[in-house]
Amino acid sequence: MPANNLLLSSSPHAFAPATTRKIMLAVIIALLPATGYGIYLYGLPALILVIATVAASVASELLFRAAIKAPRSVGDLSAIVTGLLLALILPPSTPIWMAVLGAVFSIVVAKEFFGGLGANPFNPALIGRAFLLMSFPAAITTWHKPLQGIVDAATTATPLNLVKQGASLADVAAQVGAGDVGGLYWQLFLGNRSGSIGESSILLVSIGGLFLLGLGVIQWIVPVAVLGTTALFSWALGMDPLFSLLSGGVVFGAFFMATDYSTSPLTPLGKAIYGAGIGLLIALIRKLGGFPEGVTYAILVMNMLSPFLDKLRVKKYGYVAPKKPAKTAAPAKEAAK
């Protein structure tokens, strides 16, 4: 009879194959097309930037956790996801040291300070970006034309910048050499335009997003709500809805950043409101705000509401509305009279 070496566990004694690590790996894979395309567009500097942020993220998580004597956690790959995402939402010309600083801020301040994976109330990569934007506004709002190298190429305005400065879509189309507005849409969809490293090709970003949807890593509610409401409110505020979706980081944000587990609500209704709030804020900031693009802040603001949206839970099985004590109390009072 075997003694003392059998596993004594509480039920269940079986587990689904998904693990934290596999999930993060899936996100990394989903990001590869957009990453590859970004490197194709902006060349070696973009590659170096990606490597630098990923390395900085992983290193800072390792070192920080070692310093506070917490269990090592880089094995879950989430630091790589954060680092990669941060690189992808930065302008290709971001100086390496800035990007590294941003990655350290993301991981240390936005994630590890709050207890690490899953405990952070704000999206680390976006906090990193906001931190950089705030600290070095000039550098983080300098954009380059794609496919020309960025070492000595001329800076340019992104389509959103042009619109913010009052250009019409036809002007934008002319400026980016797309001919007519239809051509502009097509060009934006394919990704021949200036912007952050990873956001350019809506096509490739969507493929990554659909891959995650197909694997069940993300749920459809948030991306659909974000994209739908961005289009809706853009239209309501007098902007072109299709252009609004295709320009800037909306699609990227909707698939990869608004869906971040730790910072988005858990329940379906919560997710819907969260996504809708992001869409509304994107449209508002683009139309009225101080920035041409508002995805970062829209998501960060809604991150703050997640704890409240988490309270919008589905009715549990067999839910019975609690009896109102008032009803029983009222007759008693009357009787007392």
Next chain:
Amino acid sequence: MMTILITLGFSALLAFVLGALLGFFREKFKVERDPLVDAVRGALPGANCGGCGYPGCDGYAEAVAARRAGPNLCSAGGSKTAEAVAALVGVAANAEDLVSVLLCSGTKEKALDKGAYVGIPTCRGAKLSTGSTKACAWGCQGFGDCVAVCKFDALAMGDDGLPKVDYAKCTGCGMCAEECPQKLFAIVPKSRKGSVVLCSNRNVVKANVMKACKAGCIKCEACVKICPEACIAMVNGIPVTDYAKCTSCGKCVEKCPTKCYALLETDVMGKKKVAVNA
């Protein structure tokens, strides 16, 4: 000069009106309340900074008076205030000081594991899903649920897998006794002297105990037989000392083959055995 006169008139008037209004309202809307609240309130600085986590000094004073809060939460007042408040609410001296005694000696080495437990690291969780992680169904699970509930920092998990009571700090509040799913703590008067069996295994089959734990009581009844005062009796499978008779002669302790008999005053509460868990 004119300004100064105006100032004088204005300020005197304003202050008088305000003062009178305040006095008037205070009288008019007087609400009776616990004098202790007022006393505590008086001892607090009145900065109303909210640093204590209560809504202002009044809120905190009420909480202290109702024993819902400790006396040392006012950071603005510092240590002096804490002392004053503590003095005000000072609980009447206990009739008898109590302490907690762990009735198990099944350290990691001595008490055999039943299997390789995996699951949440709490004693209650382990007991619920395994009956007991130890081959002894009564033994300490060693996850320190008791340590976690102790409000006085009087319990610490020893390296040997058993919780250690710091008798300088233990107040005998009984939280550990209540929390322990194995019910391994006895709350006894601090002044109690005499022998005690540090084991709770009630399996009456000697072989079973021996298989499970090297420190357990094997029901040999050597203690019962040797006691010159005849103060030990087997109750429900475990020897029990009658403290009215026990003279702390230590014969039972000497005789116990597994050394699970001990003297409260020296072996348990004395400095000797309190392993300071550095």
Next chain:
Amino acid sequence: MKRLWNIFKAGIIYENPLLMLMIGLCSALAVTTNVQNGVGMGLAMTFVMLFSEVIISIFRKVIPNSARMPIFIIVIAAFTTIIDLVMKAYFPELSKSMGVFIPLIVVNCIIMGRVEAFASKEKVLDCVADSLGMGLGYTWVLVGIAAFRELLGNGTVAGLQVMPAGFEPILFFILPPGGFLVFALFISLNIWLKGRMQKAAAKSAAKAEEVAA
């Protein structure tokens, strides 16, 4: 003398109003974008605290308990007004850059707290020591935070260029979010230090006991 020294010392570290007692935070963050402001604010606070404590200590026996609070407020407000007027007259630039925070000294929790907890009970000399200790404790933290923020956020300390010319200021640190973060780090540093000190003290005490045994 030893006692006064101890009272004075308490405010600087062990009962530092900002780091330990965590009161009077508002001005500490708002004005610490540069060192000059930090010094100015610290001294202004110290001034008001010193005179308020002294006056209230002097009159502590005649102030009726029921009118305690309004009287404290009057005294503090008076000294706040004085420092406000004086700064406006003689340091117009500083006064302007600290804006509404000088008048707000009147509701600064530190002063009210010390007046109630200390001045209304203790002797005049003790009050002088206490207010100077507290004021200095407040000032050094302010200056520390300000220097850190100014250095990283602007490359200067007290207006003097410190960082090399190539340094790109990290604006985050002089913006509000940076203020909050730097303050958080300051407090945690202090908590950590305190923990270390306590541990060291405990260790030496244990050693002493061992030796005695």
Next chain:
Amino acid sequence: MMKDIVKLGLILAAFAAAACVGLAFVNQATEGQIAINQEKQLNESLKGLFPEAEKFNDITKELTLADPAVKLEAAYLVERGGAPLGIAAKASGNSYGGVTTVLVGLGLDRRIAGVRVLDTKDTPGLGANAAVPTYFVDKTSKTTFPGQFTGKALSDPFVVKEDIAAITASTITSKAITKIIKASADAAGARLEAIAMAPPAPADAAGGK
């Protein structure tokens, strides 16, 4: 009870009166200095715009701004020896972080005599650089942001990033300040027309820029 109330009131009154009278004295002692400070400040700013000026006549009521988003705070007719030199206008408007106040001087030649950014709530290091004397939009000539306006003619376009150099990454601030300057200079120009101050002959304006 009544007695208590009166007593409380009286004690308070005593303290308040003492404090206030004390304050009144301090106030008297500092009042002068504060007024001098304020005047000195204004004078210094105005003098900065019109170094030869001797006298400033308040004509705030006589100026009207066309742009409703800009608010006129004060306006002065600047004179030297009885002869007008131009108009100085203090105006404010919203910028990135809140209200920004600017002092603009317009010479008889309908050119800007100078600009001072008196108060800004914009981001330090960014928009607030408008008021920093060591921040240069043109590093080679050491021209500050407000400095570049000196000598601009009312007829110039006043468009940021065209004839006006922007503060790095602070287009909003740059545009806002430009708007305030343009609006108040236009109003001053109109006033000069109204009081029939003909621009001097072009030859006299050679000193402009």
Next chain:
Amino acid sequence: MTKIFIIALLINNVVLMRFLALCSYVGMTSDVGQSVGMGFAVTFVTVLATAVTWPLQTFVLAPLGLGFLQILVFILVIASLVQLVEFYLKKNVPGLYAAMGIYLPLITTNCAILAVTFENISNGYNFIESIVYSVGVSLGYLLAMVLLAGVRDRIKNSPIPAFLKGTPILFAATSLIAIAFMGFSGLVK
């Protein structure tokens, strides 16, 4: 008017951008209900204080040339107001007192309220604008309180590094909330 409101509420949020009222912000946000209670209590008192101090300044202090008494008079008036309201509620509306009255004493030393009354004057607002401003500021305070309470709720079981436990993490969280609030900047030009 909307501008004054939005700026006070979001862009120049009292707590997050202007560092006011921090003591109660830290002390009173351990749960959402508490922060809402405090927030509304502050709103009530701020509006009341504005309604009293603005006329006092405009019709009494300024004409009499007693501007220098502003600090003293305002704080006295506010403190007394709070006291009166507290006495009144305690006796006459105990329900409301239970919900809100307990927060009142804290308010006397809440620097945001005093700051609002000063700024109403120094910004040159008229009476209506002053009221709007005071509502905006205090709702901004409420908003910041509630958001921090939400974050606190979210992180209450997190394995936060020991050296940050307690107040430091609250300020770190506030820092991030303030970063998110930067998104509102420039919203009103």
Next chain:
Amino acid sequence: MAVKSFRGGAHPPERKDRTSGLPIEYLRGAKSVVIPVNQHFGAPLQPLVKVGDQVKRGQKIADADGRMTVPVHASVAGVVKKIEPRTQSNNVDGPCIVVEADGSDGVDFLAPLDGFACTKDEALARIREAGIVGMGGAGFPAHVKLAPSKPIALVIANGAECEPYLTIDERVMIERPGDLVEGVALTMKIVGAPKGVIAVEENKAHAVAGLEKAVAEKGRGFDIEVQLLKTKYPQGGEKMLISAVTGKEVPSGGLPMDVGCVVQNIGTLVAMVEAFREGKPLIERGLTISGAACASPKNVVVPIGTLVSDLVAEGKVEVTEAELGRVIFGGPMMGTAVPHYAIPVQKNTSGVLLVSKKEAEHYVEHSCIRCGRCMRACSCRLSPALLNQALVAGDWEDAEKIGLLDCVECGTCSYVCPARIQLVQRFRVGKQLLRAKKQKEAQNACK
């Protein structure tokens, strides 16, 4: 036929193919049995025999007064050797009666009884006397369940068998459809239900034809229907089954009878039929013995009290000792891991799994990544992640509000959690503590 289901759930690998094709083996020749005195949900029993007594097969050997009790019977004829605490399949040491077979085949059954002809009280008394408890897991006394205080509209035969590995119910449905249908009819007669449903998961669709044929032949005209359900865990959970079949939900804190339903396990129904037809008490049961460390997986019927170690010793079950990593009584989702297999089969043991080291994954809890999988999978639509958080924080109010007491402990949440958080275990502990706390409060309130 429309396939029905409930909201939520998961689909773990079934692993039923190892035994689903194997006919039931009847292993009745146990040399000795260890019969736990307390095998049901209810008040404890007193042994009616002493050491040394001779007992017959089917003889009542323990009983007690009280509604929530059912007697226990000897499952072999022989001599009582010991009455002592032994480890039971719930990991608790409890009193057991050890009977050693003496080769005699003395039988002491009850008299046969026609359940369709007798009164309701007679029928319920018979069910109790035969020692029948729910064999689907909880071991709830059947005579109590069949005397509901509310009108019953529907009897559901629980043929879901949603636990991986287990195939014994499937085999019964295939091999003894007639007895099963008769059991449903009998239950309908007793509770006065107009309708019966035999609910079968899709992966056992091959049993449907036989069941439908049996309904036509043995249904005695009762309105019995066979219903296919989606293959999904925990389809067999009573509450899930009811909402799948009827669309109604058992109200929180309520019982199936609150929505007019009675749910019976397949084994229970067949045992009932035997108790009436042959007067045979519940002295043996069918179970699946499987797992990767079991070289001879099979469906068996054994006397209650048979030690699994005896089956191994007798060569009836082959264990690859070197590979053995975990022994589970019950299914992998709800069963109990035990420290060895010298443990008796009880009335509610539906399977014994000898799991290999490879299958017995050793996991560590990571931190919750808030992926929401547990919420989507929870069969009761609770929020396990938030519940877990509340429990860790000791926020009882919140835990109760989220629905701690509604959790059926199905384990789906723990199964799907990528961070391997021990959700259910924490909920079990939490429920225990919450109940204790409420009891204490109630006591204090009384004072």
